[in-house]
Amino acid sequence: MPPAVRFGVNYTPSEGWFHHWLDFDLDSVRADLDAIAALGLDHIRVFPLWPYFQPNRTLIRPRAVEQLVALADAAAERGLDVNVDGLQGHVSSFDFLPAWTRTWHRRNLFTDPDVVAGQAAYLRTLAAALADRPGFLGMTVGNEVNQFAAGPHPDPDRITADEAERWLVRMLAACAEGAPDRLHLHASYDAAWYQDDQPFTPGHSARLGDVTAVHSWVFNGTAQRHGRTSVPSEHHAAYLVELSKAWADAPHRPVWLQEVGAPAPLVPPEHAAAFAEATITHALDCPDLWGITWWCAYDVSRDLADFPELEYGLGLFTDDRAAKDIARVLADAARDAARDTGRAPAPRTTALVVPGDPALRSHCxxxxxxxxxFFRLVADGARPSTVLDTRADDQDHLAARGITDVVTPEQVLPTVGEPYDASNP
Structure with a gap:
């Protein structure tokens, strides 16, 4: 764990979005990073687009790798550490998969031996190129790659949970081979926690890699059901942080809130700063929080077509680098976190029982x-965490986490399945 919670931003370039790799302009990148560093943030998460970097299975473009290293060096010059997502993968509703995995060359992304070997070589190459850079945090295997493995993706590469685990172990090993002793992890969107048939499981997220990543988006039904200022919406990120702890074997495994944002129209632009402040405040009340990385740095330019409407306004800055109110919220939070070095939230002593069977994830x-x-407890003033049903009576496990009270959903809700009414808790 770092001495203070890390604060950063997912780096979406102001010019060209992630297509900037095709016309890489280091001066533009430096100007972007100057604005980010001026907020007092300490890291960025960077997204090479996989087909641009590895257009053929046996061609990893040296020039593209050099540009990635140049970006990392520019970030370090401004006091920003860098995490790199390797397999892009899926970003902002678009899939970026190389031609050697699709149509006439269609092969399963997770099980085909040649594809897996090519992916491992790519991750190892990126990690090795950055391994000697002091500001390099490590690799994330890819951005929400679990969305390729099941519905609602329109054309999934279906696998079993065992096959997902073998793939993750192989990819994480490739990252470690390229850059030993760095922080390497993988990241799933919330179907890993919520969708019964998703082959990437909560156990994979909470046990593989050096830190657990959670991505919190209230457009998943939370804000639609409860409204933008409700307890569930403002505490959703904290809920995912605490939900992840049920599956972790290490009692104090670090959790990284790696993506969280204020999606319009569910969170209107004029409310984004207030939503961010509430979300960050509640997440900081979670023990073992490694960091918060906001989505995202810069708005998507209206010159680019076909993005979902919400993507055009998620930035801390407009695409002409003007800071929004939400940027000041992140700056204040980063300043306060740096000032509070060494302080940690008290243990969450109440744990809500969670089914350990991945086929029952929809309960969560x-x-x-x-x-x-969970949110009934929060509304009543509790600070709950979670525990698997298989560990609910394990006194050693509970004691290691500081848990003194264990409750079931049946004990909290008068009728199990009764919807939580945020307007009448």
Missing amino acids: APGGPVFDA
Whole structure:
């Protein structure tokens, strides 16, 4: 764990979005990073687009790798550490998969031996190129790659949970081979926690890699059900942080809130700063929080077509680098965190029982009994965490986490399945 919670931003370039790799302009990148560093943030998460960097299975473009290193060096010059997502993968509703995995060359992304070997070589190459840079935090295997493995993706590469685990172990090993002793992890969107048939499981997220990543988006039904200022919406990120702890084997495994944002119109632009402040405040009340990385740095330019409407306004800055109110919220939070070095939240002594069977993950999703019971506890003034049903009587496990009270959804809700009413807690 770092001495203070880390604060950063997912780096979406102001010019060209992630297509900037095709016309890489280091001066433009430096100007972007100057504005980010001026907020007092300490890291960025960077997104090479996989087809641009590895257009053929046996061609990893040296010039693209050099540009990635140049970006990392520019960040370091401004006091910003860098985490690099390797397999892009899926970003902002678009899939970026190389031609050697699709159509006439269609092969399963997770099980085909040649594809897996090519992915491992790519991750190892990126990690090795950055391994000697002091500001390099480590690799994230990819951005929400679990969305390729099941519905609602329109054309998934279906696998079993065992196959997902073998793939993750192989990819994380490739990162470590390239850059030993760095922080390497993988990241799933919230289907890993909420969707019963998703092959990437909560156990994978909470046990593989050096830190657990959670991505919190209230457009998953939370804000639709409860409204933008409700307890569930403003505490959703904290809920995912605490939900992840049920599956972790290490009692104090670090959790990284790696993506969180204020999506319009569910969170209107004029409310984004207030939503960010509430979300950050509640997340900081979670023990073992490694860091918060906001989505995202710069708005998507209106010159670019076909993005979902919400993507055009998620930035801390406009695409002409003007800071929004939400940027000041992140700056204040980063300053306060740096000032509070060494301080940690008190243990969460109440744990809500969660089904350990991955086929029952929907109990934890919006509208499920675990979800509703958790937020009923929060509304009543509790600071709950979670524990698997298989560990609910394990006194050593509970003691290691500081848990003194264990409750079930049935004990919290008068009728299991009764919706949590945020307007009448």
